[in-house]
Amino acid sequence: MINLSFLQDFPKDFNFGVATSSYQIEGTMYGNCGKSIWDDFAERKLNGIDGKLACNHIEYFKEDIKLIKDAGFKAYRFSFAWPRLFPDNNKDVNLKGVDFYKQLLEEINNCDLEAFPTIYHWDLPIRFQKIKGWEDQETCKHFGELSFFISKTFGDQFEKISTINEPWCVSWLSHYLGEHAPGIKNIQSAAKTMHNILFAHSQSVEALRSCNDHQIGIVLNNQFGQPIDSNEENIQATKLFDEIHNRWFSDAIFKGKYPELALSILEKYLPENYKTQLELISSPIDWIGLNYYTRSLIKYKKSDDGVDYECNSGTLKKTDMGWEFYPEGLSYFIKRINKEYDNNIPIYITENGMANNDKLSLGNRIQDHDRIEFFNVHLKEVLNCVNEKLPVKGYFAWSLLDNYEWAFGYSKRFGLVFTDFQNFKRIPKNSYYEFQKYLK
Ligand code: GCO
Numbered sequence: 001m002i003n004l005s006f007l008q009d010f011p012k013d014f015n016f017g018v019a020t021s022s023y024q025i026e027g028t029m030y031g032n033c034g035k036s037i038w039d040d041f042a043e044r045k046l047n048g049i050d051g052k053l054a055c056n057h058i059e060y061f062k063e064d065i066k067l068i069k070d071a072g073f074k075a076y077r078f079s080f081a082w083p084r085l086f087p088d089n090n091k092d093v094n095l096k097g098v099d100f101y102k103q104l105l106e107e108i109n110n111c112d113l114e115a116f117p118t119i120y121h122w123d124l125p126i127r128f129q130k131i132k133g134w135e136d137q138e139t140c141k142h143f144g145e146l147s148f149f150i151s152k153t154f155g156d157q158f159e160k161i162s163t164i165n166e167p168w169c170v171s172w173l174s175h176y177l178g179e180h181a182p183g184i185k186n187i188q189s190a191a192k193t194m195h196n197i198l199f200a201h202s203q204s205v206e207a208l209r210s211c212n213d214h215q216i217g218i219v220l221n222n223q224f225g226q227p228i229d230s231n232e233e234n235i236q237a238t239k240l241f242d243e244i245h246n247r248w249f250s251d252a253i254f255k256g257k258y259p260e261l262a263l264s265i266l267e268k269y270l271p272e273n274y275k276t277q278l279e280l281i282s283s284p285i286d287w288i289g290l291n292y293y294t295r296s297l298i299k300y301k302k303s304d305d306g307v308d309y310e311c312n313s314g315t316l317k318k319t320d321m322g323w324e325f326y327p328e329g330l331s332y333f334i335k336r337i338n339k340e341y342d343n344n345i346p347i348y349i350t351e352n353g354m355a356n357n358d359k360l361s362l363g364n365r366i367q368d369h370d371r372i373e374f375f376n377v378h379l380k381e382v383l384n385c386v387n388e389k390l391p392v393k394g395y396f397a398w399s400l401l402d403n404y405e406w407a408f409g410y411s412k413r414f415g416l417v418f419t420d421f422q423n424f425k426r427i428p429k430n431s432y433y434e435f436q437k438y439l440k
Contacts, residue, residue, distance in 0.1 A: 002369070002372055002373045002376050003372065003376070003434060003437075004372065004375060004376060004379065004434045004435060004437070004438050005437075005438055006379070006380065006383060007379070007435070007438035007439060008438055009383060010383060010386060011386065013393075014386065014393065014394065014395070015074055015075045015114065015348070015393060015394030015395070016072075016073050016074055016075070016394065016395055016396075016397075016435070016439055017068075017073050017074060017075030017076055017077055017113075017114070017116065017394060017395070017396040017397075018068055018071075018073055018075075018076060018077070018396055018397050018398075018399065018400040018416065019076075019077035019078070019116075019350060019351050019396040019397070019398050019399055019400070020057075020076075020077070020078050020079075020399050020400050020401065020403065021078070021079045021118070021121035021122070021165065022078070022079045022080060022081035022084070022121060022123055023036065023038050023051045023054070023081060023121065023122060023123040023404065024051065024054060024055075024121075024399075024403040024404045024405070024406075025054050025055040025057040025064075025400075025401060025403045025404070026051070026054055026055075026056075026057045026058050026081060026084070027051065027052065027053050027054045027055065027056045027057065027058050027059075028050070028051050028052050028054075028081075028083075028084075029052045029053065030056065030058035030059065031058050031084065031094075031096040031097060031100055032084075032087055032094050032096050032097070033081060033083055033084040033087060033094075033097065034083035034084070034086070034087025034088060034094075034125055034126070035083060035087075035125070035126040036081075036082070036083045036123035036124055036125055036126055036181075037122075037123070037124045037125075037126055037128075037129060037133060037181040037182050038050065038051060038122065038123055038181045038406075039051070039052075039126065040126055040129065040181065040182070041180070041181030041182060041183050042181075044183070045183055045407075046407060046409060049409035049410070050404075051123075051404045053421070054403060054404045055401050055402075055403050055404075055419050055421075055424065056424045057401075058100060059424075060424060060426070061100075061103070061104055061107065062107055063426065064400060064401065064426070065104075065107045065108055065111050065113070066111070067400065067417055067426065067428065067432075068111070068113060068400060069111040069112070069113060070436070070440075071416070071428075071432055071435050071436040071439060071440070072435065072436055072438075072439025072440035073113065073435070073439060074112075074113060074114060075113055075114040075115075075116055075394060075396065076108055076113045076114070076115060076116065076400075077116040077117075077118065077350060077396050078104070078115075078116075078117060078118070079117065079118040079119070079120070079121035079165065080101060080117060080118070080119055080150055081097070081123050082120065082123060082124065082125050082146055083123055083124075083125040083126070084097035084100070085097045085098065085101075085146070085149070085150075086125065086146070087125070088127075089127070090142050090145065093149070098153060101153075101154055102154065102157075105154055105157035105158065106157070108157075109157060114158075114159070114160070115157060115158040116158070116160050116161075116162070116348075116350075116396070117150075117154075117158055117161050117162070118161075118162045118163075118164070118165050118219065119143075119146065119147055119150055119161065119162070119163050119164070119204060120143065120163065120164045120165060120170075120200075121165040122165065122169070122170065122180070122181070124139070124181075128142075129182065132189075133182060133193075134170060134171070134175075134192075134193040134196050134197055134200070135175075135189055135192045135193055135196065136196075137196055137199060137271070139196070139200065140196055140199045140200035140203050141203060143200040143203055143204055144200075144203030144204055144206065144207045145207070146204075147163065147203070147204035147207040147208050148207040148208070148210070148211050151207065151208050151211040151212045151214065152211050152212075155211060155212040155214065158214075159214065159215055160214065160215045160216075160217065160286075160287065161208065161214050161215070161216060161217070162216070162217045162218055162219050162289055162350070163200075163201045163204040163205060163208075163216065163217075163218050164197060164200065164201050164204070164218055164219065165219045165291075166219060166220065166221040166291060167194075167197040167198060167201070167218070167220065167249050168220070168221055168244075168245055168246075168248075168249060169221065170193065170197045171190060171193035171194040171196075171197050172190055172194065172244060172245070174193070175189040175190040175192075175193045176189075176190035176307070179407055180406060180407060187265075187266075187269065187305040187306075187307070188269045190266075191265075191266040191268075191269035191270060192269055192270070192271075194248060194266065195270050195271065195274055195277070198249065198252050198253070198281045199277050199280070199281060201218055201253075201281065202277070202280040202281045202283065205283060205285065206280070206283075214286075215286040215287055216285050216286050216287075217285055217286060217287040217288055217289050217348070218249075218253060218285060218288065218289065219289030219290075219291060219350045219351075220246070220249050220250060220253075220288065220289065220290060220291070221290075221291040221292070221293070221351070222245070222246045222250075222290060222291070222292055222329075222333045223245050223246065223292075223293070223294060223295065223296055223329075224294070224295035224296070224326060224328075224329030224332060224333070225238045225241040225242045225245065225246075225295070225296055225298045226238065226295055226296070226297055226298065227297075227298055227299075228297040228298060228299045228312060231300070233300040234298060234299055234300050236300070237298050237299060237300040237301070237308060237309035238298040238309070239261060240261045240262065240265075240307070240308065240309055241296070241298045241309050241311070243259040243260075243261050243262035244262050244307070246333075247259040247262070248262050250337070250341055252278060252281050252282060253281065253282060253285065253288075254282065254341040254342055255282065255341070256278045256279055256281065256282030257278060258278070264306075265305070265306040265307065285345070286345075286346070287345060287346040287347070287348060287393070288337060288342075288345050288346070288347055288348070289348050289349075289350030289351075290330075290333055290334065290337065290347060290348070290349055290350060291349075291350055291351035291352070291398070292329060292330045292333060292349065292351070292352050292378075293321075293323055293351075293352065293353075293354075294319075294323035294324050294325075294326055294329070295314075295324060295326035295329050296311040296312065296313065297311070297312040297313065297314050298310070298311060298312070299312055317370075319354040319355050319356065319370075319374070320354070320355035320356050320357050320412055320413070321354075321355045321408075321412060323354070325354075325373075325374060325377060327377040327378045327380070327381045328381065330349070330352065330378050330381045330382065331381040331382070331384060331385050334347055334349075334381075334382070334385045334390055334392055335385070335390065338390050338391065344391065345391065346391050346392075346393045347390070347391055347392045347393065348392075348393055348394040348395070348396070349382060349392065349394065349395040349396060350396050351396060351398040351399075352375075352378050352395065352396075352397065352398060353371070353374070353375075353397050353398035353399060353414050354370070354371055354374040354414065355405065355412040355413055355414050356368050356370055356371050356413060357413070358402070358413045358415075358418055358429060360418065360427070364427055365430065366418050366427065366428075366429035366430060367430055368429045368430055368431045369430070371416075371429070371431040372430065372431050372434050375397065375431065375434075375435075379395065382395055397416060397435070398414055399414045399415055399416070400415060400416060400417060401415040401416075401417050401419050401426065402414065402415035402417070402418055402419040402421075403415065403419065415429070416428065416429055416431050416432040416435065417429060417432055
């Protein structure tokens with residue numbers, strides 16, 4: 001029987017937690033929340049399937065925090081919704097929004113959980129669309145102001161904070177592949193946002209440092225690229241994939257430069273002073289978050305814009321997203337951060353988990369064996385790294401609840417806890433109980 005009994009072999013101070021994000025769980029119809037680019041994208045591209053209700057976490061947050069505590073987790077990663085704090089403009093704060101996050105943080109702390117807030121997890125207020133969102137550095141300046149506000153208003157309730165969740169998704173996935181809001185597909189927008197989202201990070205770090213004594217991080221999603229075969233052109237294509245998906249962000253943060261191949265394609269679209277801005281972008285951070293899900297098999301494919309590759313999937317066991325189980329990639333990236341970028345920086349696995357087509361069975365049990373297996377094989381990689389004395393300090397399962405899985409709406413279930421979207425009932429799955437067995 002595959003189980004998680006080896007959780008007991010982790011050091012006592014290793015931080016196990018769960019992660020969520022604002023738009024995916026809160027429900028925008030509650031508490032005077034403003035509109036974001038996701039509401040607009042959902043209306044235009046997703047038949048209106050949006051985060052209006054989501055998990056109604058706004059009304060159920062106490063129950064949700066209790067679920068986290070009762071499973072024996074010690075930390076909770078969540079995000080602030082910018083349009084909930086500033087629904088209409090960049091000046092007038094929504095007191096209901098402030099009040100919600102105050103209560104949430106109080107509840108987290110009362111339950112002896114460590115709060116790991118993220119400032120930006122993709123719900124950009126719709127008003128920024130007028131200036132093309134992250135394509136304009138005005139947005140980055142306002143993001144700095146938001147960061148200052150968050151630190152000043154809530155900063156005594158947490159120690160660690162991250163600026164941005166998955167800059168690759170904010171930029172490439174949303175402005176080149178067009179799969180996420182705002183759904184743009186062009187290389188120029190993509191290149192600009194690849195840089196600007198990192199510039200926004202730098203504005204946030206500066207604001208946070210000026211306000212409080214936080215431990216600041218950023219959360220990167222790394223995906224393992226493997227050449228589909230040993231053909232030289234596929235090997236080169238994989239290198240480009242790795243630079244665009246992964247190294248663009250880590251090279252900028254840790255080395256203050258962009259990787260060569262990707263730069264040769266994107267440089268012409270970057271602002272003239274991008275090198276000066278890279279100096280700010282690479283100002284030191286205190287920890288790094290790594291989100292990891294899967295690998296891709298990369299094949300050369302000619303394109304007009306120089307992005308000459310395509311991503312394929314192989315024959316390994318797959319999740320309901322069609323993503324292959326490839327746990328080796330997780331330890332690969334932990335080691336890469338440690339060996340190639342910074343051999344001291346604390347590493348937190350800030351997301352890892354799988355979508356599964358979960359169904360209620362008799363007696364309201366949810367037998368999500370595959371998810372337990374997914375956690376088993378990935379956590380073993382993490383434990384090996386810990387045993388090799390790599391500075392991995394925590395692991396957050398994605399996600400606490402089945403929630404709004406972006407372009408897939410409510411059809412993909414990532415939760416340790418099942419959400420009944422008709423009545424907001426929460427039903428812990430077997431994977432939840434498996435963590436509980438060994439964490440409590
Ligand atoms: C992510 C996101 C999550 C997704 C998860 C599964 O950071 O990619 O944080 O919002 O739901 O990754 O796709």
